Amino acid sequence: MSIVHCVRTYRLPDRPNLIWLELETTDGLVGLGETFRGASSVETCLHDELAPWLLGRDTRHIEGISRHLLTPYVGYNSSGVEVRAASAVDLALWDLAGQRQGVPIYQALGGGARANVPVYNTCAGYAFNTNGKRRDIGVADRSDGPYDDQVAFMRDAGALARSLLSEGYKAMKIWPFDIYAPASNGHLITLQDLEKGLEPFRLIREAVGNKIEVMCELHSLFGSHSALRICQALEQYDVFWVEDPLCKMDDAAGLADLRRRTRVQICGSETLGGLRPFRDLLAADALDVVMLDLAWCGGFTEGRKIAALAQAYNRPLAPHDCTGPVTLMAGLHMALHAPTAIYQEVVRATLATWYRDIVTELPVITDGMAQPPVMAGLGTRLQDGFKQQPGLVVRESR
Template sequence: MSIIQSLRTWRLPDRPSLIWLEIETSDGLTGLGETFRGGLTVETCLHEELAPWLIGRDARHIEGISRHLLTPYVGYNSSGAEVRSASAVDIALWDLAGQRQGVPIYEAMGGAARTGVPVYNTCAGYSYNTTGQRRDIGAADQAAGPYDDQVAFMRDAGTLAQSLLSEGYKAMKIWPFDIYVPASNGQLITLTDLDKGLEPFRKIREAVGNRIEVMCELHSLFGTHSAQRICQALEDYDVFWVEDPLCKMDDAAGLADLRRRTRVPICGSETLGGLRPFRDLLAADALDVVMLDLAWCGGFTEGRKIAALAQAYNKPLAPHDCTGPITLMAGLHMALHAPTAIYQEVVRATLATWYRDIVTGLPVIVDGMAQPPVGAGLGSRLKDSFKQSPEVITRLSGKGR
């Protein structure tokens, strides 16, 4: 038996978007989960709504727990707080499953489909998104360090591409159009602003040619007309994909129409929770690449079903992470296992800095390839130094050890 005895959460005041979850069981194991956005809200959901039902349950019943947590009466559409909470629980339960078997999660799910996973660098900074505030780069911004890649792609994307290639990265993702959204709420982009937004792509191709793949992120900020104009303009730069181009990424009809009007591949969407939105988008022929975030979509249990849908439609899969270290580790396990996975997202700024302060294990990247984790379960734990930090806010439900 592996009975759930307690749920314990950990938060950092200076990174309020993130929350970590530990589930302790009667067989002496501790499973680790994580989710992102509204950490305090998720904490309340975990302890007030989920813990009373979870404590006393058998942690081995992952599918049954997932179905219960993802299908109540109200509040569980897309990636709301309830689904983010359920995602953290599911990741922790799969971590426990791997530990019980003494194997990594990708092996517990049925084994690897590949020996390593190509990574691409999302060109963010050191604290991108974790403070709860957007960061849009302006002329006065200064780089916070050598890996403040969000400043770099707005200033000199060609030099940034050269830097990434020198470290073995063969793909990068940038979002130079975001700064033009406020003027019209994303409904209009002028030819002048369009040309400015294209400048980083020009610089990359001039500096390194086609030696690096480039993805364009649109962050679900644009209306159909502006998204179409951007996508069609990007056709000349051989972008690998345009990600989340429309302001409603569950709009199957709108995405399918956009996809018919442009030659650039459409990728989506980290923002979606559960199986059904992906089913609808794939059935509408609205996507070229399926992106999922295990900390938002329902965890491994729902994520492996989304991966199976991608396989059924012969679409590549690309797990998302621009959030936290455990989501990254979880995505890597999924990318190793899922037959059509092509990339795992990483942020070199966070990999080199604060991710290392939180957890014991992170992906090992060799020549642009993430190597398989070797430890049981996720292969990563919260560091004792992190847990003992006076800044950390912790909360316990049940009888913790």
């Protein structure tokens, strides 16, 4: 038997968007989970709502637990607090499943579809979206270090592309249009702003030609008119995809219309929770690339069903991570297992710095390829030093 006898969470004051979860079981194992955004609210949900039901449950019955936690009465079909909490639990349950079997999660899911996974570098900085603040930047922003790629892609995207290629990365993602959305709530982009937003793509192609793939992130900031104008303007630079172009990424009709009117590939969406939104988008022929975040969509249990949908519709899959180290490890397992997976997202700034302070193991990247984790379960644990940090908020339910 593998019964939950302790639900424990960790929060750091300087990373208020992140929360880590440990599930301790009666057979001496500890499963690790994580989720992102509204960490204090997720903590309350985990301990006040989920823990009373979880304690005493057999962790081997993952599907049944998932179905209960993704109840149709609260948080269903979205990536709200309840679904994020349920996602963290599901990651921990699959970590436990892999440990019990003595294999990495991707093997517990049924094995790998590939030997390793290509990665792309999301050109964020060292604390992108994890300190509770959004960083909208311009050309003059101060760089916080050699890997502050969010500043670099606005200053000299060509030099950034050369730097990434020198480290073996063969794909990168940037978002130079974000700063032009607030003036009109994303519903108007002028020709002048359009040209400024296109400049990094021009510099990348001038610097390295077609040696690197470039993705454009729009962060769900734009309405249909401005999104279409951006997408059509990007066609000349042969971008790999445009990600989350519309304000509401569950808008199947709007995305399908956009997709019909541009040659760029449409990718979405890390923001969606549960199976149903992906079913609706794929049925409407609204996506070229399926992106999911396992810490938001319901964990591995829901994620592998989304991956099966992507396979059924012959669409590539790309797990998200611009959030935390456990989500990254989980995404890598899914990318190894899912038949149509093509990329795993990474951020070299966080890989080189604070991710290493949180967990014991991170993906090994060789020549732009993430290698399979070798330890059982997720293949990583919280660092002892992390658990001893001053100010760490620890809460337990037993």
